[in-house]
Each structure stands twice: as C-alpha cells, then as structure tokens.
Amino acid sequence: MENKSVVIIGGGPAGIEAANSLANQGLKVTLIEKSDEAGGNIRNWVKLFPDFSNAEDVRANFRNILKNENIEFISNTEISSLYRDGNHWIAKNGSDKTFKADAALLTTGFEVFDAKRKEELGYGIYDNVITSVDFEQMYKSGKITTAEGKVPERIAFLNCVGSRDEKVGNHYCSRVCCINAVKQAIEFKELVPNAKAFCFYMDMRMAGQFYEELYRKSQEKYGVTYIRGRISEAAATMDNRIQIKAEDTLSALPMKMTVDLLVLMVGIESSSSTTELSRQNDVLGLYGFSKSKGLYGNDNLTNQHGLFLAGTCKRPLTLPETFADARSAAIEIVKYLKTI
C-alpha cells in the first residue's frame, strides 16, 4: 500500500469525495479537473433538495478537502486519453501532460441536457424560456425576473426536458429534475408569494426520502399547481411572454396559457469525457455513460483491471448517492491496491 497512487479524472463531488477517502488512508491522489475549479455541476447550485441545504457549505467542504497534502489538485486539464501500461494507468492531456498511477478512477460525471435540442420549446430563441440551471443563476442574485426585468406573475416549470424522451435519444429518467422542480417552485413562491407557479409533468417521481413530503408541502403551503401533461410548444407573445400548450391529461382537454417565465428542467446526460474515456477502455454503456461490472456489489469495478467508476459517469444520481458511491469506490480501490 505504501507509495501507491491513484489518478482521479473529474473534480466534481464524486472525484473530491473519493480523493478525500483515499488521501485519508495515506494514498497519493492526483485529482484532475478540466475546468478552472473543483465542484463540477454543484458549482451552479444555490440550495439543495430536499432540505434546502446550502450548496456553498458543500463547496466549502470541498475546498477544505483539497488542502489535504496527499491530494494534488490539477485544474484546467482535460484528459484526452486514459490507458493501462503494465501495472500502471496513464492519463494524458493531449501530448503535453502525462499522469501515472497505480489505479485510475473515472468521476467524469454528467453534463446538463442542451435545451436547444428541444426545438419546439424555443430555448435560445425566446428570452423568457430558461433552464433550471439558469434559474439557479438568477436565484443566486436573489431575484427571479423576466428578461425585461419584470417580476413574474406566472411561472411554469416543465419536467423531463431531455429525459424520458426518445426524440433526443434519452429513454431514461434523470431522477433529480422532478424534485428539483418542486424545490425551485417553492423558492420562487417564497420570493414572489402572490405569483402563480405551475409545474407540468409526465409522472412526478418522488422516490427519495422526504421528496413526497416536499411535493405535498409545495401544494398545500405554496399552492403550486401541478398539471399532468407535457408542454408541446412554446411561443412568444407580443409582449415577449411565453404561450405554452399542453394537454391537461386529467381532464382530457387541450390547454394553453401564457406565462412570464418558462423553466425547462434539463436532464442529466453523460459528459463528453465520460463517453470518450469509457469508449477508449471498452467500458462504454448505454447513452454514453460508463458501464460498471455489475449492479450488485461490483458497481465501482469495470472489466479493466485497476479502472474504477464513481458517480454520475455511470448514470443519473443525486448528490448523497454520489458521495456514497465515491466512498464505496475508495474501498474498492484500496482493496485492489493491496493485491498489486
């Protein structure tokens, strides 16, 4: 175990949490991040579902972890090739940087769905169609406003944008968007109590602990209206509001309404690094995600000796699930390093 090293690709929650566990056990960890700072997608979030914890607390903890002298954090470095060389794993950034370690952990995570691909929803065309990530950015500033700076009187959230949609090639559920819509609807109602919030859904998938309770609270305390029906079309009105059409499937009637802001709950897609590095190592699964050896007890292993997986490079996961998965990957890696 002594002097053994691990290279972790991806400095998001999974990468940092795994680095923390490994470094605390005395291993040398190189944590490589393609952007300029650690944190991954959590950098875009203000509060976390379902308990409204501050994402900043999580980020502060990340910064603390990175102070560990056993962790070498390398930013602005995108790994373009990852391969096994004898008993070592080599990660390369183009041709200028090479990192060598005894084991490699892929924590390359996810990217949010590019909402422009759902053309009928007009993202990137109509100013008042925004994504859930844009909503967070606005929420960070303490104000939710339309492109014209107006406080919305009506807001609509649309679930399953880029998820459960054959048209964009994603049959799967992203798992986090439903509860995130509930969270954002409540945040909106707290900021603008007199406004109306509508949430359009195909199914409300409240599978996590306290999700259903939050959903219930959003109805009872905040009066959020849930409409079972997928918005089929968004168009701008003369005053730059957004006209949306859906079927109110519970009444079996077509419906339309005009809202000041339409928020698209963008789903989780595999990141380009996840897909590319998985492809290189023959661990590419469905939808560009990485494929683990199996779901039951060997979910952090791959068919490659010494290559491990953690977090959303495998599939959509919530933040607590990602942390747990990263820690379990650390256990597997330590087990492996004892054998070589």
Added chain:
Amino acid sequence: MKNWGFKISQPRILDFDTADLESYSRLVEKVPSAHRCLMCGACTATCSANVHTEFNFRNTHLMFRRGQFDGLADELDKCMLCGKCKLVCPRGVNTRAIIYNMRIVLSDMNYKSIEL
C-alpha cells in the same frame, strides 16, 4: 346572411388566461386539504353514486379547479354525501367537505342546478 352549411367551430381548449382560476382559492380557504389532491381517483372508484350515475367526483373537483363551472351544480346533486370517498383518500383530502363547499361557492356565483 348566407347559409354556409357550417359554422365556425368553437375551441374546446382550456384557456388558463381567461379561465376563472381564482374561485378555487375560495374553496381552498374553506377546505385547505383540497390543495393536496393528486387526482388519483380512489374517491371516484369507491363512490356509490358513480356506480349508477355518471357522477365523477375527481373530475368535478378538477373542473372546479380549472374554472369550468358549467354543469357542475347538477353533478354535485348526484352525490349522496355518504363520505365513503373520504375513507380512501391517500392524501387525507376532506372530499366530503369539498362537495359541500363547492355547492356553496357555486351557488354564490349563481351557478344553480336545474330545478325540476
């Protein structure tokens, strides 16, 4: 005017811009649990009246929510107020109180059932 042999069809769309969505809040004031209704339909499945008439409590409640009040008073007359629906609601919605109070709010808005 000419006889065209047809008339311009009226839209059957629910227009949330013009529908009266506010009157529902008057119902919710009286029965706060109404907000929690998920439209699962357990109430309607167990309804004694539903077996013999077209009365559908879930849909009547939904139409009220959507501000579509025409004909609802007549629908509500089919309810026997037995309270069976309340027993099965997974969200603890006071369905019986909703029926009772929908009648009151409708009556206040001059939606009356057909007098026989």
Added chain:
Amino acid sequence: MTNKKHFWNEYQKDIADDNYYYERSCIRQSFFPGSETTFLRILRDELGKTIIDDQNQHTCTGIGYHSDVVQFDTTMTVCARLFSLMSDKGLKNFVPSCVTSFGVFAEVFETWNHFPEELEKTRNYLRKATGREFKVPENIAHPSDIIYKNRKELKAKMKYQLVNRHTGKPLRVVEHIGCHYGKIFSKHAVGGAEFPQVLAGMIEEWGGEVIDYPERRHCCGFGFRQYLVMANRGYSVANTQKKFESMSPYKPDFVLTNCPGCTMFMDRWQYTIAEMEGKTYDENGMGIPVLTYEELAGLLLGYNPWDLGFQVHQVQVEPLLDKIGIEYDPSDKFVGKSGKFLGEPEKPENLIVDYGK
C-alpha cells in the same frame, strides 16, 4: 431572427443546382394561376436554369392519400410513374410544385430507403400497370427551396424591396411553410420544422421583417378531410380564424405561403370569416393579403402584377403594391390575355374589395 441561426445551420439540405423536372400542383393553376408560370419564368429567364414542364404529368395522389381514399401502395406507384416520366427526359432532379406533393414524395423516398422491398414492389406494380421503368430521383427540392437557394442572386435583379416606401421601414411579413413541407420529415425542410428558414430567408434577404406570433406553427385550416366534408368545414375555418386572431395584433403587411392549400385557405377563409362574423384582420376591413413566394419574387423583380395572377386573390393586393411602390395599371386588372375585358367579380358584403387608384 439572428438567434435562430443555430437551428438554421443544422437544417441545410442539398438542393440541386440545375436541370429540373417540374411537377405541377393539382389546384394551384386554378387558384393562383400565375405562380407556377412565374416560377418557370424566374428559373429560365432570371437564373438561366433548365426546367422541364411536362404535359404528360399527373397527380401525386396527395389529396386522395390524405383523405384516406387512396392507399399508400397506389400512391407509391403513381409517384413512380411520375419518376418514369422524368427518367424519359433524362433528368434526375425532381421539383414538385405543391407542398403536399413534396411531403408525399419525401414519405415515398423514406419508405424506399428504409424498406427496399417496397421499392421493388412498386417497380413491379408500375411494370404490370404501364410497362414502364423508372429511376429514383437523385434530388428532390421544393420550388421554394430553389428560390431560397438563389435568393441573393434574385435580389441583385430585383427592382423593389420589402420596404414600406412611406415609412422607410421593413414590411412586416407572416410566413407559413405548410405542414407537409417540414412536419413529416424536418430534415427535408430548410431551417427545420419549428423555426423554418425557407420563406424567412427570402423575406429577410429581400428587405422585410419576419413576424413570429404565438400560433405561427398552427395549421392554416385546410387539413384535407376537415375541409373536404362540408360538415367539418367549421373546424377548417376555426383553425384559420385562430391563426389570424393570433397574428393580427402584429399588423402584418402580408402573409407569405409555401403550399397551395395554405395560400387558398388563408386567403379565401378571410372572406368567409368576414361574411360569417363581420370580422377582418387588418385596419381597413380589406383583409391581409396572402402571397405565394413565386408571386412575391415576381413582384419584386418588377413583373406586371396582373401577369402574376393577383386578379383571382380574394384579399386584394393593391394596398400592398402601393406600400412597396409597385407600378401597376388598375384598368388592366380584369383584361384577359386576348386583350378583352373579362368583367369584374361580384363583391362580398363585408370584406372590402377596393381596386384602388
């Protein structure tokens, strides 16, 4: 519209450059009689292209197919006969005048691409029925695709621009591409189905401004079976009404259409709505003019409006001609090709018909 560029870049298709076989529409020659001749004139005289207008051609079955009276096997065989006529002429680039034909051909092509056995079956049917053979076209383009492709070249030859000469501002134009142009296979539509560029590209190139209104993507109201059965026509006109209610606050100067049915219904139903409900959608009670892209191109190129067939439009175009500053002789409007006065059509009660000047 610049923010739509990211869609437009994705939906650019291969449009043949020259040597076309033209397939005419069943209804356009009666309803908008100047459009097809104008297209041929523009291609031959302005752009110097070769395009064959074949007197032996026939229907694509589109109206029957979309009304459920012709089945798809028959449609494929009838289309195959048109391709065999094209093959006779030694041509490979098929240009159907009608948007529904374009949709039918796209559907036939895609069927043959995905199910080659259907192509073989069709060859067999055509052989048995007519003794003919055919080659699958190498390129299929709608005439609007060709005008779009040559929009810059045409602009250089144009005498007029889509600018209101009284205000100096761009004319405000509603574009309507027609369902069968892009909705069946969006990859066959320039700019895609949701934010199509084919007409918008012409309008912007020629100086106008495209209006995006909430019901832009809605059906014109034709809908084949909606219209063909009289009892259903209320649905047809209701769709048109919905579009005009939605666009009228934007005060469009005219509507530019791609499809024979859309042109027909957006023009004629304005009369019907006016006569049924007394409602018109412009400020002067004259209705909003509806133009085909060929008529528009011809107008801007300086062709005589009465050669373009505006006489048979329900909504009169003279106010639009005056806005653009197009010269025309009102006394020529109802003079036939022989030089004889043909008489004026009866005027409706509510929709104002005024020949200007």
